[in-house]
Amino acid sequence: IDGQKVVLITGCSSGIGLRLAVQLASDPLKRFHVIATMRNLSKKGKLEEAAGATLNKTLHIAQLDVCYDESVTQCLSSIQAGRVDIVVNNAGVGKIGPVESLSIEEMKTIFETNLFGVVRMIKALLPDMKKRQSGHIVVMSSVIGLQGVVFNDVYAASKFAIEGFCESLAVQLLKFNIYVSMIEPGPVNTEFEMKLMEEVSQSEFPGADPVTVQYFKDVYLPASHDIFMTMGQTPDAIAQATMKVISMERPVFRYQTNVLYTPLIAMKYADNTGNLSVRTFYNLLFNHGTMFKISLTLLRIITCNCFRSGEISPN
Ligand SMILES: NC(=O)C1=CN([C@@H]2O[C@H](COP(=O)(O)OP(=O)(O)OC[C@H]3O[C@@H](n4cnc5c(N)ncnc54)[C@H](OP(=O)(O)O)[C@@H]3O)[C@@H](O)[C@H]2O)C=CC1
Ligand SMILES: CC1=C(/C=C/C(C)=C/C=C/C(C)=C/C=O)C(C)(C)CCC1
Numbered sequence: 056i057d058g059q060k061v062v063l064i065t066g067c068s069s070g071i072g073l074r075l076a077v078q079l080a081s082d083p084l085k086r087f088h089v090i091a092t093m094r095n096l097s098k099k100g101k102l103e104e105a106a107g108a109t110l111n112k113t114l115h116i117a118q119l120d121v122c123y124d125e126s127v128t129q130c131l132s133s134i135q136a137g138r139v140d141i142v143v144n145n146a147g148v149g150k151i152g153p154v155e156s157l158s159i160e161e162m163k164t165i166f167e168t169n170l171f172g173v174v175r176m177i178k179a180l181l182p183d184m185k186k187r188q189s190g191h192i193v194v195m196s197s198v199i200g201l202q203g204v205v206f207n208d209v210y211a212a213s214k215f216a217i218e219g220f221c222e223s224l225a226v227q228l229l230k231f232n233i234y235v236s237m238i239e240p241g242p243v244n245t246e247f248e249m250k251l252m253e254e255v256s257q258s259e260f261p262g263a264d265p266v267t268v269q270y271f272k273d274v275y276l277p278a279s280h281d282i283f284m285t286m287g288q289t290p291d292a293i294a295q296a297t298m299k300v301i302s303m304e305r306p307v308f309r310y311q312t313n314v315l316y317t318p319l320i321a322m323k324y325a326d327n328t329g330n331l332s333v334r335t336f337y338n339l340l341f342n343h344g345t346m347f348k349i350s351l352t353l354l355r356i357i358t359c360n361c362f363r364s365g366e367i368s369p370n
Contacts, residue, residue, distance in 0.1 A: 056136040059088040059113075062301070063130075063139045065121055065176065066146030067091035068098040070245030071195060075143060075294040077105045079301075080114035090139075092119035092130060094146070121146045121172030127179050138187065139180055141301055144173040145195040149251050150210045151279075153263035153271055162209045169213035174220060185231045191306060192228075193297065194221055196237040198316050202323055202332065205340060206275050225308055234306040238297050241313035244287040252276075278340055286315050 062079055066072040076091035089109075091102060096118050106114045119130040121144075131139070148168045150157070173194055184190030199207055200214030218237060225235040242248070255276070260268045296312040311317055322332045 056088050060086060060140040060301075061088045061090065061134070061136045061138055062141040062143065063090040063092060063134075064143040064145055065092050065119060065172070066094075067102055067116070068093040068095065069101065070247060071240075071243060071290045071293045071297075072143075072145040073102050073105060074290040075145065075297055076102065076114060077109070078291070078294045078298055080106060080109035080112075082113070085113060087113060088136060089114045090117055090130075090134060091115065092117045094118070094120035094122075094126070121175060122167050124175065127175055131179055138183065140189065141191040141193060142176060142180055143193045143195065143297065143301075144176055146172055147195060149207075149247055151206050151251050151275075152255060152258065153206065153260055153267045154208050155263040155267065156258065156260040157209060165209050165213050166216065169210070170216045170220070173217050177224070181233075184233050188232045190231075190233040191301065192221070192233065192235045193301065194235070194237050195293075195297075196221075196239050198239050198241045198311065198313070198320060200237070200239060202320050205336065206271055222308070235308060236300050236306045237309050238293065238300065239309060239311045240288060240293050240296075241311075241316035242283045242287045243290055243293055244283060245290050248280075248283050274340060286313065288313055 064072050064076050064079075067076045072091070072093075076089050079087040080089045080091075091106075091114055093099065093102070093116070096116070099116050102116060103110055110116075115135075117130050117133065118126065120126040146168060148165055150162075150165045177192055180190070180192070184192075194217060196218055197210075197214045199211045200218040203211040203215075221235050221237060228235060260271070263271075293312055296310060300306050300310050311320065319335075322335055323329070325331060
């Protein structure tokens with residue numbers, strides 16, 4: 056452990072967290088000692104299988120639920136190395152649907168994980184990182200932390216919230232040689248989308264008017280599915296991007312993993328009235344058939360030539 060970076064990752068039972076844990080633990084130079092955490096250890100089978108020979112060598116599995124103080128304290132105090140050099144706040148939950156049919160209580164649970172879960176981890180680790188004048192706080196944010204997407208209102212709010220928190224904190228932490236990095240993927244093909252679809256398929260959308268429900272079901276859901284199919288990245292691509300940011304000597308504050316999404320985000324900064332973003336998203340949503348395919352092809356042509364060419368290939 057002495058020459059290694061101790062990396063703690065939250066939410067490793069599936070998706071991005073699982074792949075990141077495995078990629079870091081499989082580093083040929085053995086630079087990382089990975090503590091792959093999950094809230095429910097009965098789900099550890101998939102990670103154990105993917106970890107292969109790295110299990111209990113460079114990859115260690117531990118219990119951690121970001122929503123509970125005791126769980127966080129207990130996990131951190133059980134760390135053999137006695138320190139965490141890099142924390143990857145990956146645990147997160149999605150939420151889609153008309154706001155009229157979501158209760159405030161339900162909305163709070165999203166913030167409990169995506170905002171306060173991350174804040175809890177950071178608060179627990181900061182004193183020691185400050186003392187050691189070293190550390191890297193990585194957050195699995197999202198493009199939805201920079202640009203809202205229709206029917207993702209609450210999820211967007213939670214990711215915007217953590218962006219604001221970290222953007223503010225990053226300045227203070229530079230004084231202590233602690234870096235903060237936000238990883239901002241677009242759609243990623245993990246269990247995330249399936250969980251959302253499952254939840255939606257069970258809801259009758261109480262409180263929402265029929266026009267909104269129809270707009271959500273017949274326009275948004277197919278368009279969103281299309282976006283996951285055409286623009287979606289693999290969790291391995293996100294793990295690779297995260298590993299790249301972790302390995303930087305001076306880690307960047309923001310890192311967008313999907314070059315196809317970059318021009319959509321850029322609209323926000325190109326027109327400070329916000330109208331360009333709102334209207335373009337409106338048009339893209341309602342023309343998601345043929346027009347959308349044409350727009351996407353155009354985006355591919357533009358972005359492949361102009362944005363970080365060759366750095367990460369859009370899949
Ligand atoms: N998939 C996507 O399109 C995108 C995802 N992201 C973000 O990436 C991150 C990972 O998502 P992804 O891998 O796609 O989705 P998954 O649903 O596959 O993974 C989410 C992980 O978070 C865990 N988790 C949820 N709540 C808690 C909690 N309270 N404490 C600890 N762990 C918890 C889940 O555990 P359990 O199995 O127990 O539920 C699971 O391991 C999230 O923060 C998400 O917002 C960002 C951009 C796009
Ligand atoms: C780009 C785009 C759309 C959807 C984007 C989606 C659904 C993105 C999902 C991103 C996720 C899931 C991020 C997770 O953090 C719409 C609204 C269909 C309209 C057309 C343009």
